[in-house]
Amino acid sequence: MTDELLVEVADGVGRLTLNRPRALNALTAAMIAGIHAALDAWRDDPAVERVELTGAGERGLCAGADVRALRDAVLAEEPWLGFLADEYAMNAAIVSFGKPYVAHQRGFTMGGGLGVSAHGTRRIAYPDSVFAMPETIIGFIPDVGVMWYLAHAPGQLGTHLALTGASINGTDAVLVGLADEVAGEAPASELECDRAWIDACYAGDDAAAIVARLEAHEHPRARAAAADLRQRCPLAVCVALEALRRVRSMGSVERVLAQDLVLGRHLLGRPDFAEGVRAQLVDKDRTPRWQHARIEDVGRAEVLACFEA
Known part of the structure; x- marks a missing residue:
């Protein structure tokens, strides 16, 4: 085990505490392995009636996987796909755990933080919770089964x-189904106010057409969303849209995780991923140089190639 993950059993509760508060509890390979091992041990243990997941510190449950370490492995040409395979297997273990799994989604709960919480049986948000799947800004797609x-x-x-x-x-x-309740005073919904332009602009399977509708819309938040999309990795945006549409015909989270692994194998080895992490988390200049200049430059064949097993 690792001191980055605290594991204990008391009074019928198996407690998992993500313990990297200075790194916003970003998931390492050891933490992923520890969570999976604990769930395997507790699955048929009568001393464990339920699991409680929390994050150490005041800032959040988990900001995601340690993508800087993953980038380093990719650049060093070290084996890296196993990290994703292990993470997704751990996510699947949460899905099939079979006992109550309570996740406390305090503060920042993003990326891999949703992977360890959203698949639980009771997902508790808080007034300070901040949720996101921001992967398209680093050349990847929302993964860990959250699609x-x-x-x-x-x-x-x-x-x-x-x-x-x-x-x-x-x-x-x-x-949107990422949490079950808000503990404490619930903040006002922001998405409900934007449903009209979101539903109108994001329909269809063509990312370029979506951006065009957003840019032409009269609502300023629609145009702001278009500006956000223009900052994201063009290929990742197009692949994310295709992946999301395919999920509609899938019958389980496990099938989504299998698709995530295929997409991870194709996308994380591309220059866009290393460049996206560099721009956001390493140099922090927020000026990534993507392989494609615009979403309109991404070919359909390039998108479909990312789904080849």
Whole structure:
């Protein structure tokens, strides 16, 4: 085990505490392995009636996987796909755990933080919760099985969140299926006010057409969403849209996770991923140089190639 993950059993509760507060509890390979091992041990243990997941510190449950370490592995040409495979297997173990799994989604709950919480049986948001799947800004797509919830969200809300990586509060996390309740005073919904333009602009399967509708819309938040999309990795935006549409015909989170692994194999080895992480988390200049200048430059064949097993 690792001191980055605290594991204990008391009074019938298996407690998992993500313990990297200075790194916003970003998931390492050891933490992923520890969570999976604990769930395997507790699955048939009568001493464990339920699991409680929390994050150490005051800032959040988890900001995601340690993508800087993953980038380093990619650049060093070290084996890296195993990290994703292990993470997704751990996510699947949460889905099939079979006992109550309570996740406390305090503060920042993003990326892999949703992977360890959204698949639980009771997902508790808080007034300070901030949810997002921001992967398209680093050349990747929303993964860890979260596309399942985004694809089944009301109208086109999930499409908006998947493509732009927009942050939402606890009330809206409940609305789109990423949480079950807000503990404490629930903030006002922000997405409900935007349903009209979101549903109108994000319909269809053509990312370029979506951006065009957003840019031409009279609502300033629609045009702001278009500007956000223009900052994201063009290929990642197009692949995310295709992936989200395919999830609609899938029957389980496990199938979504299998698609995530295929897409991870194709996307994380491309220059866009290393460049996106560099711009956002390493140099922090926020000026990534993507392989494609615009969403309109991404060919359909390039998108479909990312789904080849």
